[in-house]
Amino acid sequence: MAIKLSADEISRYQNDGVVAPITVMQPSVASELRRRLESAESSFPQIIGPEKRNNAHYVLACLDEIVHHDEILDAVECLIGPDIILTNTVLFIKEPNSLHHVTYHQDATYMGLKPQDSLTAWIALTESTPENGCVRMIRGSHLLDIQQHVDTFGEDNILTRGQQIENIDEEHALDIELEPGQMSLHHARTIHGSRPNKSANRRIGIALQSFARPSTRQVHGEDYALLVRGSDDYGNFTKGPRPKAEVDLENVEFRDGVNARLSEILYAGAEKQRGY
């Protein structure tokens, strides 16, 4: 393994619950991945779009390359060890001048993963800035228990339930500014959110959510994952296929099944359900 994170970066993750920016690919590589993603978006809107944003890595080779990217996994390995599974991916795309935003929340609240020490890698395929609605993190909040979340189902809120932790003191919020090809890593309990995109360009991020040790359990029943590095001596998750083509239509049914299962987990106990 190439040691990707410095001792300082590891201690920032441990103390703050987030570390960024980490450069994992050249901007030109990120830009080519963006081109392939946008080509799939325009050719296959029935497979990828605002309501089809989860787990597209089972179908699109460009996203499969990201989830198996050595530099990303080297960094994750520094934090959780050599055996790594990935449970889901989410495309967080904010269109230019749109109201879409993310209220403050802790990922671990509804994910059903125990223990709650998994992490998210958020990969920027465009720049991510305060103007275009970069993610904002509350430093040190991963050391708190899960806070009370209120389901708002807000129209422009791109979280499933529009869940939010109220009365956040934003004084310690950190803007996670990234260039294309950089990423942030955040702990499953770190409180974070993001504001609308006020720029004239798209903001594209892909959240690899969550990277976990194979010993992690899904407490809401069966769930799916990819073994992305090392070995799995536990078998707690059903393993998914990798795409065998740029857009592998044969995997669409499997991906739909994974997303249906994910919805059951994320909406457990909710009053209603949206299309994603």
Ligand SMILES: O=C(O)CCC(=O)C(=O)O
């Ligand atoms: O992309 C965003 O604005 C929010 C991302 C997020 O909530 C996450 O990665 O968990």
